[in-house]
Amino acid sequence: MTREQRLAETFVEVADSLIDDFDIIDFLQRLSARCVELLDVTAAGILLADSHDDLQIIAASDEHTRLLELFALQHDQGPCVECYRSGAARTGIDLADPATAAQWPVFAPRALATGFTTTHALPLRLRNRVIGALNLFHTKQSTLGDEDITLGQALADVATIAILQQRTLEQSHTEKGQLQTALTSRIVIEQVKGILAERWQLPLDDAFDLLRKYARSHQLRLVELAQQVIDGTADAALIVGEAGHRPGAG
Amino acid sequence: MAEALRKLGRGTEDLAAICAEALDADGVAVSLVLEHNHTELVWSSGAASTYFEDLQFTLGEGPGPDAVRSGSVVMVHDLLRVSAERWPALLPALDGHTVSTVCCFPLGIGAIRLGVLTVLRHPARALSPDEADDALVLASTLTGMVLDGGMSGSRRDAPEPPRVLHRAVVHQATGMVSAQLEVPLAEALLRLRAHAYSHNRTVSEIAEDVVARRLRFHDDDTGLLPPAGKRG
Structure with a gap:
């Protein structure tokens, strides 16, 4: 498939998804995966600012803890923090450059150790304010061309629109309220990953996949399913069992 | 934990008044969820907000209970203009009481629901984006306080933010x-x-x-x- 075809497919998927009661976490996770394909990067993540202006990871192209932690490190340093504060894209950052390490002494070495050599950060913009950042990682030296940056920014804008389109109880349309709802959904999912991982002695990295597979095949929103697991109204054994894991097998 | 949470309520009347003033509100209230989903008003400023909180949590319906259940912000621009079936017990009971704009900000972390901060205004005036931001920061700070209140007896010199x-x-x-x-x-x-x-x-x-x-x-x-x- 050419990039144009993949792009067209992405936009159809977006249009199909932004309906009345869509699943924001699942949507942003798919969008992150699309970023990886379309921009030819290794990993992508979407970060949102919380009420204290700290960046929190909301969705990533893959849910491995190692990658999630790399995003989490950027609550106070890294290209996303800079991008969020300045509102300007930071692209083609060489993680092996000593100047980068000097600038972000915790983030840069950890990103290198995870196997990445280049990173980019694009702002999630809403009119004149910035609500977060789209973060891209590469395992090889690379630059994003002007076209790539334009496309990346379009995908970041789609993420912003989706976050503000979430159906909330009162359609309050307060922007920060919408961000808060998305962040809360993400936290609920992390809590449930812990419950599933412990109860069935699974790796944490598998818990998200199981939850997502079950939610998709039963047309449930991830956060609804997660809440049901917490409330004890969902049969968690089914979630684990359907995915071919034998409960208790470890 | 319930006892620890109640302690938060003592000696904080000033805090409620300060918050009400900062948010240009006619009433501010904080209710906490205790065991068995029982809810308790821990502080409030203004008679209207005390009455409104009691009513909502006695009847078990309203924007406050909705915010606690959903973990999302609930804003009602004017309670008098809400359709009757939304909160069928609450709305008739409010007859004659001076509650118009109600904004409820949940306290909690993910699926942990600790309570709700409610901001009232009368006559109806929407919260500006900046005021809503302030209320969210306040709700987050209150969440931290509630959690610390649950830690009584093992306080550290520098509590974790x-x-x-x-x-x-x-x-x-x-x-x-x-x-x-x-x-x-x-x-x-x-x-x-x-x-x-x-x-x-x-x-x-x-x-x-x-x-x-x-x-x-x-x-x-x-x-x-x-x-x-x-x-x-």
């Missing part, structure tokens, strides 16, 4: 400890924090140990056992 509690590993560990002890998430988080305080380590460090399965909580006096495979 609430934002540290927003790391994914802490939420994952909370879920794991909740499954280990078969307790609600709120209690699991308190146990994590209590362990961190008593061992002079950060919650993040303890959470990392739990997630790496180097540390397991067990419901006995010490509260801890080595990982399952290394036991005995």
Whole structure:
């Protein structure tokens, strides 16, 4: 498939998804995966600012803890923090450059150790304010061309629109309220990953996949399913069992 | 935990008034969710907000209970213009009371629902985006206070800022400890924090140990056992 075809497919998927009661976490996770394909990067993540202006990871192209932690490190340093504060894209950052390490002494070495050599950060913009950042990682030296940056920014804008389109109880349309709802959904999912991982002695990295597979095949929103697991109204054994894991097998 | 949460309410009348003034509100109230989903008003400013909180939580319906259940902000521009079937018991009971704009900000972390901050205005005036931002920061600060209130007796010199509690590993560990002890998430988080305080380590460090399965909580006096495979 050419990039144009993949792009067209992405936009159809977006249009199909932004309906009345869509699943924001699942949507942003798919969008992150699309970023990886379309921009030819290794990993992508979407970060949102919380009420204290700290960046929190909301969705990533893959849910491995190692990658999630790399995003989490950027609550106070890294290209996303800079991008969020300045509102300007930071692209083609060489993680092996000593100047980068000097600038972000915790983030840069950890990103290198995870196997990445280049990173980019694009702002999630809403009119004149910035609500977060789209973060891209590469395992090889690379630059994003002007076209790539334009496309990346379009995908970041789609993420912003989706976050503000979430159906909330009162359609309050307060922007920060919408961000808060998305962040809360993400936290609920992390809590449930812990419950599933412990109860069935699974790796944490598998818990998200199981939850997502079950939610998709039963047309449930991830956060609804997660809440049901917490409330004890969902049969968690089914979630684990359907995915071919034998409960208790470890 | 209920007793600890109640302590937060003592001597905070000034705080309620300060918050009301800062948010240009005619009433501000904070209610906390205690055991068995029982809700208790811990502080309020203004007779209207006290009455409104009592009514909502007695009837079990209204924007406050909705915010607690959903974990989302609930804003009602004018209660008098809400269709009657939305809150069929609450709305008729408000007849003649001066409550118009109601904004409810949930207190909690993910699925842990600790309570709700309610801002009232009469006559109806929407919160500006900046005021809504302030209310969200206040709700987050109150969440930190409620959690610290639950930690009475093991206070540290430098309490961890609430934002540290927003790391994914802490939420994952909370879920794991909740499954280990078969307790609600709120209690699991308190146990994590209590362990961190008593061992002079950060919650993040303890959470990392739990997630790496180097540390397991067990419901006995010490509260801890080595990982399952290394036991005995």
